[in-house]
Amino acid sequence: MAAPSEMARSAPRAFKAAHLFSQRGRPLTGSRRIPVTSVQNASPASYRALHQSLLRKSHPTPIQKSSLAKDPLSSNPAMAFPCLDAQDAKSAQLSARSLQSGPEPSYTTGHHELFHGEQPLLLDWGGVLPEFDIAYESWGRLNPDKSNAILLHTGLSASSHAHSTTANPKPGWWEKFIGPGKPLNTDKYFIICTNVIGGCYGSTGPSSFDPSDGKRYATRFPILTIDDMVRAQFRLLDSLGIKKLYASVGSSMGGMQSLAAGVLFPERIGKIVSISGCARSHPYSIAMRHTQRQVLMMDPKWARGFYYDSIPPHSGMKLAREIATVTYRSGPEWEMRFGRRRADPRKQPALCPDFLIETYLDHAGEKFCLEYDPNSLLYVSKAMDLFDLGHAHQTETKKRRAEYKAEIAEGVHQSDITCSLTLPEKPYEEQPSAEEQAMDAAARPDAPPQDLVAGLAPLKNHPVLVMGVASDILFPAWQQREIAQTLRAAGNNSVEHIELGEDISMFGHDTFLLDLKNIGGAVETFLR
Numbered sequence: 001m002a003a004p005s006e007m008a009r010s011a012p013r014a015f016k017a018a019h020l021f022s023q024r025g026r027p028l029t030g031s032r033r034i035p036v037t038s039v040q041n042a043s044p045a046s047y048r049a050l051h052q053s054l055l056r057k058s059h060p061t062p063i064q065k066s067s068l069a070k071d072p073l074s075s076n077p078a079m080a081f082p083c084l085d086a087q088d089a090k091s092a093q094l095s096a097r098s099l100q101s102g103p104e105p106s107y108t109t110g111h112h113e114l115f116h117g118e119q120p121l122l123l124d125w126g127g128v129l130p131e132f133d134i135a136y137e138s139w140g141r142l143n144p145d146k147s148n149a150i151l152l153h154t155g156l157s158a159s160s161h162a163h164s165t166t167a168n169p170k171p172g173w174w175e176k177f178i179g180p181g182k183p184l185n186t187d188k189y190f191i192i193c194t195n196v197i198g199g200c201y202g203s204t205g206p207s208s209f210d211p212s213d214g215k216r217y218a219t220r221f222p223i224l225t226i227d228d229m230v231r232a233q234f235r236l237l238d239s240l241g242i243k244k245l246y247a248s249v250g251s252s253m254g255g256m257q258s259l260a261a262g263v264l265f266p267e268r269i270g271k272i273v274s275i276s277g278c279a280r281s282h283p284y285s286i287a288m289r290h291t292q293r294q295v296l297m298m299d300p301k302w303a304r305g306f307y308y309d310s311i312p313p314h315s316g317m318k319l320a321r322e323i324a325t326v327t328y329r330s331g332p333e334w335e336m337r338f339g340r341r342r343a344d345p346r347k348q349p350a351l352c353p354d355f356l357i358e359t360y361l362d363h364a365g366e367k368f369c370l371e372y373d374p375n376s377l378l379y380v381s382k383a384m385d386l387f388d389l390g391h392a393h394q395t396e397t398k399k400r401r402a403e404y405k406a407e408i409a410e411g412v413h414q415s416d417i418t419c420s421l422t423l424p425e426k427p428y429e430e431q432p433s434a435e436e437q438a439m440d441a442a443a444r445p446d447a448p449p450q451d452l453v454a455g456l457a458p459l460k461n462h463p464v465l466v467m468g469v470a471s472d473i474l475f476p477a478w479q480q481r482e483i484a485q486t487l488r489a490a491g492n493n494s495v496e497h498i499e500l501g502e503d504i505s506m507f508g509h510d511t512f513l514l515d516l517k518n519i520g521g522a523v524e525t526f527l528r
Contacts, residue, residue, distance in 0.1 A: 083352035087315050111167035115236045127222020134236045135160050135195040135202025140186035149242045152193040153250030153257035157372050159201035162193040176516045183524035196229040198379045206375035219305030224383040230261045244268050251275035251512035256387050266458040275467040275512045278479040280388040289381040292320035318365035325364045330471035330508035391454035448486035456490050463494040465526040470501045474509040
């Protein structure tokens with residue numbers, strides 16, 4: 001501890017600074033101005049008493065007594081963290097899931113139809129669902145020859161409730177795009193929308209009960225792919241007697257499904273619409289989804305997926321949704337909406353949400369964190385990462401599925417869904433082939449990859465509408481250009497590619513949810 005003489009020399013400077021702050025800056029709450037001379041003449045004991053008085057009067061929230069007792073000469077009060085207090089309070093009070101809407105149109109479903117698949121569904125990575133459910137809703141009327149059906153594919157966290165119904169009048173996530181005279185015209189078309197397998201809005205997913213033991217799948221659920229989701233959807237179409245779709249339409253992950261449906265079942269689809277999607281997942285979007293999964297899995301309440309009888313990992317889900325929301329919109333839009341404005345510039349800056357953009361993200365995460373099953377987020381987002389319509393990937397998958405089918409026929413197939421990966425002992429090292437790939441891409445900057453050209457060859461006779469948005473950072477516009485260029489290179493002369501510039505839309509990836517005029521107008525024209 002410093003000697004009294006040392007304290008006497010140093011303390012006056014500190015308290016003089018505090019006194020000047022009260023004069024030149026924001027006055028200390030509840031404090032009175034003390035002449036500098038009286039501070040300089042005070043004893044060490046007086047410094048401590050005065051310091052504690054200033055702490056109590058300058059801090060708007062209560063300070064724990066223990067913090068002052070441990071360090072009575074601390075130069076600043078302990079900071080309050082209301083954002084963390086709120087999470088603690090939620091954990092203490094949480095007893096049931098919330099059904100509030102997220103930051104985008106509500107994904108929560110109410111009444112829906114249910115298709116029960118009684119035949120086992122073999123998945124691309126060896127898992128088997130002995131039976132499964134597909135939640136779906138429909139609008140319009142199926143014509144006598146069943147040729148006017150449109151399959152509408154959803155994004156990652158959407159339910160089958162794309163539009164309101166008599167049984168469920170709540171607005172759907174594509175409410176303005178579906179109906180009489182709308183882009184998906186129910187006077188002409190029969191629209192079907194499903195909740196994908198792996199989801200949590202009625203279709204079989206991690207929160208469903210495993211029929212073998214009556215317990216929830218949790219992380220015993222097998223790894224999924226986008227193709228698995230599409231195969232399950234076509235089982236539903238089989239049950240409805242629909243042999244060929246008029247069109248396959250989707251945005252975001254739905255844009256992936258729409259292309260995959262055409263590649264898997266080219267003879268069963270007429271037109272294809274892919275909005276803000278891709279033909280294969282790229283490193284940036286994989287990285288963003290990985291980050292979301294990591295913050296969710298690091299929440300102690302995730303409990304390796306077995307949290308259904310306890311408190312769900314709402315804090316991890318909140319953070320994951322905040323990261324996702326950053327990728328859904330654009331910087332220019334947020335510059336206009338929020339700028340550098342703070343929620344309350346009169347208050348001291350805080351480490352909790354302070355700027356308007358921070359409070360927006362906090363609100364978005366908070367509203368979503370109890371609406372969607374965390375395990376579904378993990379499985380469905382991983383399926384997006386695995387998506388690749390390249391010829392080599394398709395060939396490997398077909399070979400693997402054939403081996404699984406042979407094993408099942410012989411009764412020896414064992415579904416191995418355990419993770420065999422181990423963390424590398426050494427840090428990441430550049431792969432030898434990376435430089436060669438970069439040089440190859442630089443030599444042919446505008447040429448689509450030949451592997452992808454071969455992979456999309458089944459779509460060469462289909463009219464295809466590909467749409468992208470320049471302000472989209474999650475699925476950048478070059479990825480939609482890649483789809484269009486690849487299809488044309490594969491011999492498709494019926495490809496229409498539309499890219500909305502930032503002068504038209506600054507809503508980023510979410511443009512497909514919001515822009516009825518440009519997105520909806522193009523879809524309506526293409527489907528005629």
